[in-house]
Amino acid sequence: MKILLIGAGGVGGAFAAIAARRDFFEAIVIADYDPVRAEKAAVADDRFTAAQVDASSQASVEALCREHGITHVMNAVDPVFNMPVFEGALAAGADYVDMAMSLSRPHPDAPYARAGVKLGDEQFAQAGQWEQAGRLALVGMGVEPGLSDVFARYAADHLFSDIDELGTRDGANLVVTDDDGNEIFAPSFSMWTTIEECLNPPVIYEKARAEVDGGWFTTPPFSEPEVFDFPEGIGPVECVNVEHEEVLLMPRWIDCKRATFKYGLGDEFINILKVLHTLGLDRTDKVRVKGVEVSPRDVVAAVLPDPATVGPRMKGKTCAGLWVTGTGKDGEPRSTYLYHVVDNEWTMQEYGHQCVVWQTAINPVVALELLARGTWSGSGVLGPEAFDAVPFLDLLTEYGSPWGFQEVAS
Numbered sequence: 001m002k003i004l005l006i007g008a009g010g011v012g013g014a015f016a017a018i019a020a021r022r023d024f025f026e027a028i029v030i031a032d033y034d035p036v037r038a039e040k041a042a043v044a045d046d047r048f049t050a051a052q053v054d055a056s057s058q059a060s061v062e063a064l065c066r067e068h069g070i071t072h073v074m075n076a077v078d079p080v081f082n083m084p085v086f087e088g089a090l091a092a093g094a095d096y097v098d099m100a101m102s103l104s105r106p107h108p109d110a111p112y113a114r115a116g117v118k119l120g121d122e123q124f125a126q127a128g129q130w131e132q133a134g135r136l137a138l139v140g141m142g143v144e145p146g147l148s149d150v151f152a153r154y155a156a157d158h159l160f161s162d163i164d165e166l167g168t169r170d171g172a173n174l175v176v177t178d179d180d181g182n183e184i185f186a187p188s189f190s191m192w193t194t195i196e197e198c199l200n201p202p203v204i205y206e207k208a209r210a211e212v213d214g215g216w217f218t219t220p221p222f223s224e225p226e227v228f229d230f231p232e233g234i235g236p237v238e239c240v241n242v243e244h245e246e247v248l249l250m251p252r253w254i255d256c257k258r259a260t261f262k263y264g265l266g267d268e269f270i271n272i273l274k275v276l277h278t279l280g281l282d283r284t285d286k287v288r289v290k291g292v293e294v295s296p297r298d299v300v301a302a303v304l305p306d307p308a309t310v311g312p313r314m315k316g317k318t319c320a321g322l323w324v325t326g327t328g329k330d331g332e333p334r335s336t337y338l339y340h341v342v343d344n345e346w347t348m349q350e351y352g353h354q355c356v357v358w359q360t361a362i363n364p365v366v367a368l369e370l371l372a373r374g375t376w377s378g379s380g381v382l383g384p385e386a387f388d389a390v391p392f393l394d395l396l397t398e399y400g401s402p403w404g405f406q407e408v409a410s
Helices: 010-019 035-042 058-068 079-091 127-133 147-159 191-199 245-253 267-278 296-303 344-351 355-373 389-398
Strands: 002-006 027-032 048-052 072-075 095-098 136-138 160-172 203-206 216-218 226-230 235-241 258-263 287-289 292-294 317-328 333-343 380-382 404-407
Touching: 002 010, 002 058, 010 027, 010 035, 010 344, 010 355, 027 035, 027 058, 035 048, 048 058, 058 079, 072 079, 072 355, 079 095, 079 127, 079 136, 079 191, 095 355, 127 136, 127 380, 136 355, 147 160, 147 245, 147 317, 147 333, 147 389, 160 226, 160 235, 160 245, 160 333, 191 267, 191 296, 203 245, 226 317, 245 258, 292 296, 317 355, 333 344, 333 355, 344 355, 355 389
Parallel strands: 002 027, 002 072, 027 048, 072 095, 095 136, 136 380, 160 258
Antiparallel strands: 160 317, 203 216, 203 258, 226 235, 235 258, 287 292, 317 333, 333 404
């Protein structure tokens, strides 16, 4: 297996650090628009080399794949670049893995009621081409989406006979401080992506509505707040509806009555996002400022701390998980939370990367190892739900990062 890792930012750097400890691949080419970032990540292992790539160009991705005999493209850039990377991999005859899917576009007439172009629609539209070529595009294989989708497969196969709701619930008690120890606002993940998923209309799936838009519909941002009690000392966190790929992936492979995604953002973060939207600073189209064209959202992302650099100043834990309700295999009502908790102190000490990007990066490394072994295989455009969950969860534990589950009072 020869991997082209596109993107050497926070997640890409963590991916390289995790993969360096494994032996399932022959080589990894780490490519970034900024060659310095690529070179920095590539020093982690003799099997790594650095290269420059333009992720907005299918031709650039294809050429790099052909130059290095790449078998698998690992996409670790913002999802705005998904389609050229996705199409470049197919053109070069390589398999493909990403951690987020092609972007959505709100319904033109009813953005907070009906789904428009949904996350992943552009990629699923090309599934036939991938199948015909005998190539696999494994989409949404990060932590969220990704691990939660693996949990959904595990719950359906081993814990539940009938599923009412697949409810992804993410929360954390992370705190970032300045040099004087004062708490500061510093997103732990790509601000560009965070704005995209938090300010777009959240998507919900309900099987009872399947005759209208396939069962997917939307609500206003930050809707349906609920307090969820997260495990391992994180505690209660208010979670709200956010647009996310799990809701678009899970119902394609798993029979459920409802699918949701709720994220623990916190009042401060929600207020900041609302202000950015009010001021138009969430816009991606460019505006002219003193003779220079810039995207407001790019400016916001550029002035905030780089998520890859906040690890030494961050404390706490992050939790990704799936709350499943329905009927257990024994015929009794069941309410179970399957989860994965990561402590920032541990990831910084063990890998030198903060916990949020590390937790995102470990899952595609595990998936690629399963593909290299032949444990997972397939063709077309597939989500994590299409594969057996047990080998994945076993290997995740072998990597030193175990998962767990607990019953939840209804």
